[in-house]
Amino acid sequence: MITTVIGNYPKIPNRPRPAKLRNAITRFDSGEITLKDLKGVEDEVTLEVIEEQIDAGVELITDGMIRWEDGQTYLARGIQGFSINGLIRYFDTNTYYRQPVVEGDLEWVGPITARDYEFAQKGSKSPVKAVLTGPYTLALLSKDEHYRDRKRLVMALAKSLSKEAKALEERGVPWIQIDEPALLLNKEDFPLVLEAIGEITQDLQVKSALFLYYDDIEGLYPQILQLPVDLIGLDFVMGEKNFEILRKAPFTKSLGFGIIDARNTKRETVEEIVEKIGKIREIVPLDRIHVSPNCGLEFLPREVAYEKLVLMVKGVNKAKEVYHA
Amino acid sequence: MLETTTIGSFPKPDYIKKARGQFARGEISREALKELEKKATEEVIRTQEKLGLDILVDGEIYRGDMTTYFAELMEGLEISGLVRSYGNRYYRKPVVSGPVKRRGPMTVDWFLYAQGLTKKPVKGMFTGPYTMTDWSFNEHYPTRRDLVLDFAHQLHEEALDLEKAGAQYIQIDEPAISTRPDEIDLAIEGLQIVTEGLRAKTITHICYGDFEKVYPRILDLPVDQIALEMSNSGYDLLRLIEKHPFTKELGLGALDVHSHVIETKEKVKEGIKQALEVIPPERIVVNPDCGLKTRTPEEAIEKLKVMVEAVGEVRAELN
Numbered sequence: 231m232i233t234t235v236i237g238n239y240p241k242i243p244n245r246p247r248p249a250k251l252r253n254a255i256t257r258f259d260s261g262e263i264t265l266k267d268l269k270g271v272e273d274e275v276t277l278e279v280i281e282e283q284i285d286a287g288v289e290l291i292t293d294g295m296i297r298w299e300d301g302q303t304y305l306a307r308g309i310q311g312f313s314i315n316g317l318i319r320y321f322d323t324n325t326y327y328r329q330p331v332v333e334g335d336l337e338w339v340g341p342i343t344a345r346d347y348e349f350a351q352k353g354s355k356s357p358v359k360a361v362l363t364g365p366y367t368l369a370l371l372s373k374d375e376h377y378r379d380r381k382r383l384v385m386a387l388a389k390s391l392s393k394e395a396k397a398l399e400e401r402g403v404p405w406i407q408i409d410e411p412a413l414l415l416n417k418e419d420f421p422l423v424l425e426a427i428g429e430i431t432q433d434l435q436v437k438s439a440l441f442l443y444y445d446d447i448e449g450l451y452p453q454i455l456q457l458p459v460d461l462i463g464l465d466f467v468m469g470e471k472n473f474e475i476l477r478k479a480p481f482t483k484s485l486g487f488g489i490i491d492a493r494n495t496k497r498e499t500v501e502e503i504v505e506k507i508g509k510i511r512e513i514v515p516l517d518r519i520h521v522s523p524n525c526g527l528e529f530l531p532r533e534v535a536y537e538k539l540v541l542m543v544k545g546v547n548k549a550k551e552v553y554h555a
Numbered sequence: 556m557l558e559t560t561t562i563g564s565f566p567k568p569d570y571i572k573k574a575r576g577q578f579a580r581g582e583i584s585r586e587a588l589k590e591l592e593k594k595a596t597e598e599v600i601r602t603q604e605k606l607g608l609d610i611l612v613d614g615e616i617y618r619g620d621m622t623t624y625f626a627e628l629m630e631g632l633e634i635s636g637l638v639r640s641y642g643n644r645y646y647r648k649p650v651v652s653g654p655v656k657r658r659g660p661m662t663v664d665w666f667l668y669a670q671g672l673t674k675k676p677v678k679g680m681f682t683g684p685y686t687m688t689d690w691s692f693n694e695h696y697p698t699r700r701d702l703v704l705d706f707a708h709q710l711h712e713e714a715l716d717l718e719k720a721g722a723q724y725i726q727i728d729e730p731a732i733s734t735r736p737d738e739i740d741l742a743i744e745g746l747q748i749v750t751e752g753l754r755a756k757t758i759t760h761i762c763y764g765d766f767e768k769v770y771p772r773i774l775d776l777p778v779d780q781i782a783l784e785m786s787n788s789g790y791d792l793l794r795l796i797e798k799h800p801f802t803k804e805l806g807l808g809a810l811d812v813h814s815h816v817i818e819t820k821e822k823v824k825e826g827i828k829q830a831l832e833v834i835p836p837e838r839i840v841v842n843p844d845c846g847l848k849t850r851t852p853e854e855a856i857e858k859l860k861v862m863v864e865a866v867g868e869v870r871a872e873l874n
């Protein structure tokens with residue numbers, strides 16, 4: 231059993247710590263600093279949040295996705311054929327993203343996140359995983375003015391992302407995580423997701439994970455075990471029913487066990503965490519479990535996110551003691 | 556017909572941003588900050604009069620944010636810290652840690668001050684119960700409904716106080732309504748409590764969401780007017796209205812508040828004319844998509860100038 235996170239980490243802390251990135255972006259927008267200066271601050275903040283995750287005791291971390299304005303545009307800006315449109319709401323959250331618009335044939339023209347991975351891994355004594363928004367979710371959250379066909383768009387994105395995954399693998403990334411929360415909005419599209427994820431992972435040697443959050447997987451189990459990935463991550467906060475659903479068939483992969491609520495400040499207790507681990511232990515052996523928040527931590531203030539990670543690690547350590555894992 | 560108004564917030568002038576920072580660091584007193592906020596509010600009123608807008612707002616200069624402001628005044632709420640909403644914009648997200656309760660009127664003094672500066676009507680306005688719930692962390696109430704209903708009863712008192720103070724228009728902002736289509740009934744239930752027995756004209760403002768999933772159900776919101784973001788989505792919403800008539804007054808969002816680009820008069824006129832194809836002019840009020848606080852003061856004025864001119868020309872053509 232190890233501890234991990236899902237993806238993003240709050241970009242700025244609260245007073246008295248300075249909001250370095252926010253200030254730098256404001257100054258960049260008004261022309262006071264150069265793009266190079268801004269990139270420097272992004273690097274500095276990335277190292278800071280790596281340090282915070284390690285300090286909290288998390289074993290498999292991310293770079294905090296500090297450079298990502300949101301889960302979609304950071305990738306879309308790097309793939310040829312996209313333009314970026316106005317703000318729209320991200321799922322049922324009170325956060326917004328600029329909608330990518332597909333205007334032409336999509337083409338991967340070079341690594342988008344690979345340099346970020348290299349930078350993060352160099353600055354971290356713990357393994358860093360790479361996180362990509364999956365082709366299906368990217369497709370659903372974009373506006374398609376070119377393919378006008380969901381399947382063609384998803385597969386075009388899968389091709390681009392498979393090259394990105396390859397570029398990450400070449401740089402030695404230990405885990406590639408693909409996030410597909412949008413599948414839970416349209417479960418009937420599972421066959422398409424299966425094909426698209428296959429396109430990305432077929433030539434990969436590196437460990438791969440697929441995360442599904444903001445809901446349970448009712449109706450998708452045990453089919454999702456067909457996904458060609460090593461680990462499937464699920465949301466046990468907004469999808470508490472997953473506990474029940476997984477009992478229907480043996481869970482044959484590693485499980486991303488998302489039990490810390492990354493969308494509410496209410497702190498979990500060590501006891502609650504231990505209890506949940508006890509519950510999952512009856513379904514999946516603990517040596518195949520990655521304990522994590524249910525989604526990215528950026529919905530929380532930075533200090534609360536950190537505190538929740540500390541509690542998560544405490545809970546997991548306690549559970550290891552209790553269950554002799 | 557085709558009256559003009561705005562959604563509520565105006566850009567904060569630099570001296571207000573600076574003063575708010577100084578206040579937060581304890582360098583100036585609350586009174587000193589308030590004096591400056593009054594000055595800026597008066598400027599906003601003068602700006603609107605000069606532009607020729609028909610129904611004015613106080614500009615919300617005194618509010619840090621549309622939920623935080625109320626959270627700081629009510630019992631049962633605290634501020635959790637900064638949370639990013641998009642791009643480089645953050646807000647201090649409230650946490651509900653106990654029963655929510657109004658300590659007293661929250662917007663009435665500002666309404667009275669703004670209304671005292673002008674002969675034109677000023678809207679009374681506050682954030683609705685559904686949005687207050689959706690935009691706070693809930694650490695206390697067992698269900699979201701419990702929290703919405705408690706907020707609704709408290710905000711009903713605020714509406715009554717505004718009416719008593721002379722507000723002819725009461726706007727209840729519910730931008731979060733389009734977030735969860737499955738909770739539209741709850742949003743309606745909350746607004747029902749807030750608007751119960753009011754004689755003033757009631758308005759609700761909704762933005763940024765998938766209207767397809769909540770239309771025509773939003774027409775059951777118990778208010779006289781619904782102000783919607785429209786220009787930002789290329790007036791797509793009008794196609795829904797074509798299929799199912801809009802039975803209330805429409806606040807037509809005709810300026811994209813998230814773009815630096817100043818719309819052309821032709822573009823705004825075109826939007827109004829598209830709306831006129833499905834709703835009669837007596838039932839259309841023209842406003843920006845949303846609050847103007849994210850624009851610079853200059854951009855806000857330029858945009859509104861174009862809007863007022865466009866409305867004037869359409870009115871002339873209709874006569």
Ligand SMILES: [Zn+2]
Nearest residue numbers: 730762845846
């Ligand atoms: Zn709005």
